Amino acid sequence: MFRGLSDLLRLLRITWILARHDALIPREFDRQVPSWVRLVGKVTRFGTRARGRRPGQRLADALAGQGPAYVKFGQLLATRPDIIGLEMAEDLAKLQDQMPPFPQAEAIREIERSFGKPIAELFTSFSEPVAAASIAQVHRARTLSGSDVAVKVLRPGIEKTARREFRTLLLGAKLTQRFVPAARRMEPVKFIRTLMQSSELELDLRIEAGSASELRENLAEYPDLVIPEVDWQHSARRILTLQWIEGTPVTDLEALGARNIDRSKLAILAMRSFLSQALDHGFFHADMHQGNLFVDEKGRLVLIDFGIMGRLDEKARRAFAEIIYGFIRRDYRAAALAHFEAGYVPEHFNVDAFATALRAVGEPIFGKKADQLDMSRVLQQLFDVTDVFDMHLRPELVLLQRTMVVVEGVARVLDPEIDLWATAEPIVRDYVKREVGGKAFARQAKANFDAAKDLVEAFPEFAQAAENVAGQLANGGLRLSDDSIERLARAIKGKPVRPGKDKPSA
Numbered sequence: 001m002f003r004g005l006s007d008l009l010r011l012l013r014i015t016w017i018l019a020r021h022d023a024l025i026p027r028e029f030d031r032q033v034p035s036w037v038r039l040v041g042k043v044t045r046f047g048t049r050a051r052g053r054r055p056g057q058r059l060a061d062a063l064a065g066q067g068p069a070y071v072k073f074g075q076l077l078a079t080r081p082d083i084i085g086l087e088m089a090e091d092l093a094k095l096q097d098q099m100p101p102f103p104q105a106e107a108i109r110e111i112e113r114s115f116g117k118p119i120a121e122l123f124t125s126f127s128e129p130v131a132a133a134s135i136a137q138v139h140r141a142r143t144l145s146g147s148d149v150a151v152k153v154l155r156p157g158i159e160k161t162a163r164r165e166f167r168t169l170l171l172g173a174k175l176t177q178r179f180v181p182a183a184r185r186m187e188p189v190k191f192i193r194t195l196m197q198s199s200e201l202e203l204d205l206r207i208e209a210g211s212a213s214e215l216r217e218n219l220a221e222y223p224d225l226v227i228p229e230v231d232w233q234h235s236a237r238r239i240l241t242l243q244w245i246e247g248t249p250v251t252d253l254e255a256l257g258a259r260n261i262d263r264s265k266l267a268i269l270a271m272r273s274f275l276s277q278a279l280d281h282g283f284f285h286a287d288m289h290q291g292n293l294f295v296d297e298k299g300r301l302v303l304i305d306f307g308i309m310g311r312l313d314e315k316a317r318r319a320f321a322e323i324i325y326g327f328i329r330r331d332y333r334a335a336a337l338a339h340f341e342a343g344y345v346p347e348h349f350n351v352d353a354f355a356t357a358l359r360a361v362g363e364p365i366f367g368k369k370a371d372q373l374d375m376s377r378v379l380q381q382l383f384d385v386t387d388v389f390d391m392h393l394r395p396e397l398v399l400l401q402r403t404m405v406v407v408e409g410v411a412r413v414l415d416p417e418i419d420l421w422a423t424a425e426p427i428v429r430d431y432v433k434r435e436v437g438g439k440a441f442a443r444q445a446k447a448n449f450d451a452a453k454d455l456v457e458a459f460p461e462f463a464q465a466a467e468n469v470a471g472q473l474a475n476g477g478l479r480l481s482d483d484s485i486e487r488l489a490r491a492i493k494g495k496p497v498r499p500g501k502d503k504p505s506a
């Protein structure tokens with residue numbers, strides 16, 4: 001009862017904050033809402049600085065600093081450009097959590113509690129926080145064996161705070177679902193529940209450790225790409241310890257230039273290694289923005305932060321590869337067919353009409369260099385096509401598409417001249433040849449095998465019949481009843497067998 005009331009009060013508070021930032025009933029909807037709602041909107045945003053900011057920016061402003069669940073809410077919304085539009089998704093993706101770091105002493109207490117021993121028995125040095133976010137912060141430390149490590153420590157009490165905030169969000173979602181029919185299509189309750197599930201995982205740093213380790217293993221074939229190694233001995237549910245990497249941020253182009261780094265090589269590596277994660281392993285880093293990429297002392301590309309990962313099953317990987325490969329070869333019918341085969345487009349639509357829509361997206365961008373291309377616009381066009389053809393995109397595929405746009409953004413910053421399609425081609429071609437071609441062959445082989453199996457299974461009956469005939473012949477000849485002869489004659493002439501009259505004789 002008390003909890004319900006406090007949830008309601010918290011909901012009122014966040015609603016007020018959203019309204020003040022003009023993010024609850026944005027002014028862009030003024031024409032679609034009744035005049036009294038418009039008036040309420042005007043009054044609540046009176047005297048604020050919301051004017052001149054885009055809706056996504058205003059929502060990001062409102063959510064930043066409200067707590068981890070709200071920040072996650074904004075970040076998850078940012079992964080659904082198919083629902084909220086690409087511009088808003090991009091603005092929300094920039095949502096930075098403005099949380100001050102917590103004191104070093106608290107981090108040390110967390111570590112000592114987790115491992116049940118004093119910090120001196122774990123690390124010989126332990127720095128002040130080097131970075132802080134809403135869920136955790138990072139310290140630099142040195143282990144007893146002399147290795148430099150990055151120690152990520154969850155914020156004290158974060159689980160409780162997050163749970164409380166999620167209850168508030170869930171209450172808001174339930175009320176929205178009940179009283180705002182227009183919002184039902186977005187399934188707000190389901191959305192918040194998904195968010196709660198994924199955040200639950202993010203609050204267990206062992207999962208992030210597992211992701212880092214799996215990705216490192218998967219990408220071992222890329223010697224120029226570094227995924228920091230997990231220090232399992234110093235990792236626990238609330239602590240993640242990784243090999244420390246000294247690096248230059250990829251955004252610091254001046255420093256990269258001074259170091260004579262081959263940016264074009266790195267751009268190709270970022271793009272290809274991402275495609276390889278998604279296609280070859282079905283497990284990809286879904287937060288590959290510039291802030292998570294560095295260049296180490298040996299000039300290798302470093303990827304960090306494994307809190308948000310995506311998984312694709314074999315079917316989704318194949319569909320994705322066939323679609324991209326269709327685009328690369330300008331074979332829009334193949335790309336369209338791949339959509340139908342994966343069940344993304346309802347069957348009652350026409351494949352050729354869909355291929356034409358894809359052609360309209362693909363042709364203008366073919367062979368363009370990155371700086372002449374606006375991949376976000378391309379993606380938006382794809383989503384528009386999605387809408388027209390009533391497509392049911394799976395969330396992990398949308399996450400993949402969105403991450404691809406982010407990776408392309410990174411590649412473009414590193415090398416504006418990069419030809420994205422040509423860069424992607426070898427990885428996609430190899431996958432298609434290996435998996436799709438091979439699978440197609442396997443499918444055909446299986447069909448042949450099934451046919452042969454049917455034949456073999458039918459064989460005993462056939463053998464029995466042959467034996468009967470042979471027996472009859474041996475006993476003085478094959479005897480057919482009149483009725484059977486009649487049936488046979490009609491069948492030979494192609495006439496229908498007359499029911500009743502042509503019943504086989506006993």
Ligand SMILES: Nc1ncnc2c1ncn2[C@@H]1O[C@H](COP(=O)(O)OP(=O)(O)OP(=O)(O)O)[C@@H](O)[C@H]1O
Nearest residue numbers: 131133136138150228242243244245246304305307
């Ligand atoms: N292995 C590492 N070596 C060196 N520095 C690291 C390492 N891992 C993390 N850092 C530093 O800590 C910062 C935050 O790390 P990370 O992105 O993993 O945390 P986060 O809590 O997910 O932060 P955010 O939400 O801002 O992405 C990085 O930007 C980087 O400066």
